[in-house]
Amino acid sequence: MSGFVWYSFGSDVTGKKLAEALGYASGKKAVDFSNHKILLGWGCKPSEKFNAQKLAQLVAERQLRIINPPASINANRDKVAFLKEMEAHKLPIPGYIASKVGGTEALFQRVQEGIKKGTIMFPLIGRSTFHKGDPFFCHTEEDIRSAISCMSDDIHQAYYFRSFCPGTEYRIHIFRDEALSAQCKILAKDPVKACSEDLVAKLKKKAAKEEQPIEISDGHLEWMAKQMAGELISAASHLQRSVKRGWTYSDWPVDRVPDEAISVAMAAMEAARLDLGAVSVVVDGKTVRVTNIQTAPALTNDQLGLYVSAIRDFAGADVTAKLSKKAKSEKTASREEEKAGVELISRIMRKLSDGISRKNAEETLKTLGE
Numbered sequence: 420m421s422g423f424v425w426y427s428f429g430s431d432v433t434g435k436k437l438a439e440a441l442g443y444a445s446g447k448k449a450v451d452f453s454n455h456k457i458l459l460g461w462g463c464k465p466s467e468k469f470n471a472q473k474l475a476q477l478v479a480e481r482q483l484r485i486i487n488p489p490a491s492i493n494a495n496r497d498k499v500a501f502l503k504e505m506e507a508h509k510l511p512i513p514g515y516i517a518s519k520v521g522g523t524e525a526l527f528q529r530v531q532e533g534i535k536k537g538t539i540m541f542p543l544i545g546r547s548t549f550h551k552g553d554p555f556f557c558h559t560e561e562d563i564r565s566a567i568s569c570m571s572d573d574i575h576q577a578y579y580f581r582s583f584c585p586g587t588e589y590r591i592h593i594f595r596d597e598a599l600s601a602q603c604k605i606l607a608k609d610p611v612k613a614c615s616e617d618l619v620a621k622l623k624k625k626a627a628k629e630e631q632p633i634e635i636s637d638g639h640l641e642w643m644a645k646q647m648a649g650e651l652i653s654a655a656s657h658l659q660r661s662v663k664r665g666w667t668y669s670d671w672p673v674d675r676v677p678d679e680a681i682s683v684a685m686a687a688m689e690a691a692r693l694d695l696g697a698v699s700v701v702v703d704g705k706t707v708r709v710t711n712i713q714t715a716p717a718l719t720n721d722q723l724g725l726y727v728s729a730i731r732d733f734a735g736a737d738v739t740a741k742l743s744k745k746a747k748s749e750k751t752a753s754r755e756e757e758k759a760g761v762e763l764i765s766r767i768m769r770k771l772s773d774g775i776s777r778k779n780a781e782e783t784l785k786t787l788g789e
Contacts, residue, residue, distance in 0.1 A: 422457035422734065423450065425489065430462030430715030433723075437461060440727045452483055457734050460487035462715025486730065491692040492714045499548045499579050501691065501712065508690035510683060511708045514539040515581035517548070518570075527567050530580050531560065539582045545570070548577045554661075556583075584710060586703030588660060589676055590668055591684040592722060594695045594729040598681050600722050601671045608665035617663040670719065679707045687712060695726065 422443035426434025431447065438445030443459065449469045452458050458474075465471070471490065477483035495501055499517045506512060516533040518526040533539040545555035545566045555566035563580070570578045588604040660666045673681070684698035687709045697716035701708050718726065 421455055422459060423452065423455045424459045424461050425449065425463040426461040426715060427464040433715060433718050434461045436718070436723060437726065440723060441730060452477055456484065458483055458485045459730065460485070460489050460492045460714065463489050463492055465489045465493055484734070486694045486733065487696070487714060488692060495691055495693065495712055495714055497548050498546070498550055498711065499577065502581070504690055505687060505709055508686070510686055510690060511706070513582045513584050513708055513710060515579050517579035518577055523567070523571065526578070527564060530563055539580060542583045543580045544583055545578060545580045548579060551576065584701035584703065584708050586701045586706070588699065588701050589671065589680055590697045590699050590716070591676060591681060592697050592716065592725070593684055593688045594726065595733065596685060597729065598673050598684065599725040599729060601673045601676045602668035603671040604660055604666055605669045606665055607667045607669070610665045613665035614663060670721070677702055677707065683707050683709055
């Protein structure tokens, strides 16, 4: 018996690393989960063929334990639904106005109304509900109309506008009721340089795709891109905290993250019915707002180790990582004893969580004492 990490096309890099570190099987498609003890959802995308009823049955029969339910991961993809869920649980979020289909005149009117009522305020960020494509930063009603005009080209996507949240942005990695690690978004590169590099990369990619080589030197192309970049950044770089504008997430001590931010992050995970992920929160003075949850975040090696350790602790003795021959040969008797103790405690904790009689509880405690 083993565990299975279920990832998707967009989360396969970290998904494979996580599975390898845990010694679990992995893949992008659903499998026969009855062959496993643990199912770990990592940004997975359940297809129409996915048998949710069978999965629920395995859980009810205590044959399978799930970390990050696939249904919750799928629901979290729709960011408007995510904001509504946070709102329903009275968690602080930025004001937003959503559309049902594409960009329309009706959406423009709703945004205008929202601004008048104070539901949302400039600057605004316009995005597709599934966060596909680049965001639209709007500072005027003219910007909103231009953004909606672009949105109207794609009638298959729904969009929303939300208020930009000023302040310090943290990404807090949560596993159940524990903050594993944190990151803070910082400006790491000159915004114009970062934007021009992104433009050059996009132009080259487009030219290669259309098999139309760019007939100017790289130096000239970079010079042109730099001029364009300066014009494209229509607001201070701190208003567009994007990697394409020179921003990045930097490791940050958890004890330096405001307590309220960590509390809100944990509450957001609970509201979204998720066990693990990275919660984005913005702190502005005493105000904390949750803006997103990633169910398959990018991980540093250190963060990967923290996730692996937390998952193993939760999974208990039913599933353990497959050790290499070298690791096996280096295990000592004391390590075996320690492992036995961990297994015993894991079994006891599962018994307690399942609910047992007072007599059995006393016997369990006696066993622990021995």
